[in-house]
Amino acid sequence: MGLLDVFRKSERKFWFVCYNCMMQSGHDELKSIFYYAGPPTVVKGRPLTPCPRCQNTNTVSFQSLQDDGAEAQLWGLEQTVKKHPRSTFEVKTEGIKTTS
Numbered sequence: 001m002g003l004l005d006v007f008r009k010s011e012r013k014f015w016f017v018c019y020n021c022m023m024q025s026g027h028d029e030l031k032s033i034f035y036y037a038g039p040p041t042v043v044k045g046r047p048l049t050p051c052p053r054c055q056n057t058n059t060v061s062f063q064s065l066q067d068d069g070a071e072a073q074l075w076g077l078e079q080t081v082k083k084h085p086r087s088t089f090e091v092k093t094e095g096i097k098t099t100s
Contacts, residue, residue, distance in 0.1 A: 012062035015089075017077055018051035019058045029080040035089040052091040 014037045017029075025031040031053070040047035041057075048057040065074040081089065 012066055015062040015077075015081060016049055016051075016059045017062070017065075018054065018056060019060070020054050020056035021051055024054070029077060030084065030088065033077060033080060033089050034091050035086060036091045 014035055016034050016036060018032050018034065022029070022032040034052055036049060036052070040049045042048075043057065049059050049061070050057050051059050062074060062077060065077070
């Protein structure tokens with residue numbers, strides 16, 4: 001494992017997959033993954049990160065997948081992220097509505 005792999009793993013909390021977009025796009029990971037380093041939106045006491053594409057909160061971070069033991073799913077998503085430049089997945093902060 002190289003030095004860059006250590007940094008990439010520490011960024012898992014900023015990479016998300018939106019299950020709503022995944023279902024709507026026919027399981028197209030490129031249209032379902034996003035990178036967001038901003039603060040989560042707190043809704044009824046729970047920190048949620050809405051998808052910038054559909055505004056749905058049915059999202060999960062790569063770190064949560066790691067914590068839950070979803071290794072196979074995480075590996076596939078990380079391979080998609082490695083194949084494409086980060087700009088493909090980056091989200092502008094103003095793209096997410098922050099309503100409580």
